[in-house]
Amino acid sequence: MTLEDLGYPVELERYRKDKGLASFGVGRVISEHKERYLVRTADNEYDAEIIGNFRFSAKQRADFPAVGDWVAIAEYDENKALIHAVFPRKTIIERQTIGKQGEKQIIATNIDFAFIVQAVDRDFNINRMERYLTICNTSGVEPLIILNKTDLIPEHELTRLIATIQSRIKQVPVMAISNETLAGIDQLKTQMLKGKTYCLLGSSGVGKSTLLNNLSGRELMKTNSVSDSTHKGRHVTTHRELFVLTCGGILIDTPGMREVGVADAATGLEMTFKAIVRLARDCKFKDCAHTTEIGCAVVAAVENGEIDQSSYENYLKMEREREHFESTTAEKRMKDKEFGKRIKNFKKDRKSNKY
Ligand SMILES: Nc1nc2c(ncn2[C@@H]2O[C@H](COP(=O)(O)OP(=O)(O)O)[C@@H](O)[C@H]2O)c(=O)[nH]1
Ligand SMILES: [Mg+2]
Ligand SMILES: [Zn+2]
Secondary structure, eight states, rough: TTTTTTTOOOOHHHHHHTTOOOSEEEEEEEEEETTTEEEEOOSOEEEEEEHHHHHHOOGGGGGSSOOOEEEEEEETTEEEEEEEEEEOOOEEEEEEEETSSTTTEEESSSSSSSEEEEEESSTTOHHHHHHHHHHHHTTTTTEEEEEGGGGSOOOHHHHHEEEEEHHHHHHHOEOOTTTTTOTTTTHHHHHHOTEEEEEEETTSSSSSSHHHHHHSSOOOOOOOOHHHHHHHOOOGGOOOOOOEEETOOOOEEEEOOOBOOOSSOOOHHHTTTTTHHHHHHSSTTTTTOSOOOOHHHHHHHHHTTTTOOOHHHHHOOOOOOOOHHHHHHHHHHHHHHHHHHHHHHHHHHHHHEEE
């Protein structure tokens, strides 16, 4: 395997030399478990850890390596290595960390395309689709909607679902597949580009791992939602999330997500809800909440059906989440600053023998 097969971009070669990292090996993080990383290089796979220095200089969670990252490593033993640096990321797919307000969690990095996977049975949910879409749009990752398990519904029902999606989500391709009958799988395969990185986004149980296996033609990933939880307990070296497919594409299977909270997703929201945001901007009222105001352009568009009511409600919900995220991080920053000041004053006072 070459680094190009793993998706290595030429730009990083420049960066590597400029930063004096040329003497280190280069690899891609293919899984992470409790600060242990599995790193794939051109001809080896390493069980890697970050150098001690790294932990001290890292200011936040996001500074640590994540699946999809390119890293500079040094081998210290057979199949063991230390990670010295994380190369700049082209894209970062992240969401609001569950239970930790104002914090972001990286799902994967250096992704070119995302497959937003939903099953056509009970999982089907356009609001959630818009959520994933917002996350993709925020990070500059090209989305593609995949409807799976089409074997479970009649043709006309599928046609209706696709029409429903397209009336609300414009300009995002929708593909229908079945892992059971393999309908649409070959077509999907031919669309995938060599050296580009794809990631699978979607709830647990929608068929992401089964799709990965079908795209690779091998049993690479354990399937069914039950095994998702057992993956967590497994040793890092047996658990992989990034795969190079025979079609040349690189595919990342992320663990299923129960919640997809949006973080600082202003750009993404604007892209996902273009029509709504545009109308809101042109609204004649200053400080309009665009909810009940008579004469508001957005309210009028919802009323005359130009904008889908549920899409609008979904937008408002995510916009509130985004605002909440922003105010919590601002608060945190303020606290950190005050804390920093107190320490500084304390040191000053100590110098002048106040203590
Ligand atoms: N009927 C049907 N079942 C599927 C299809 N794809 C996956 N499944 C089943 O759905 C369950 C969850 O699949 P899995 O790939 O583990 O989902 P993941 O959690 O998204 O990775 C498994 O029992 C699969 O066999 C499909 O196209 N049709
Ligand atoms: Mg899975
Ligand atoms: Zn308004």
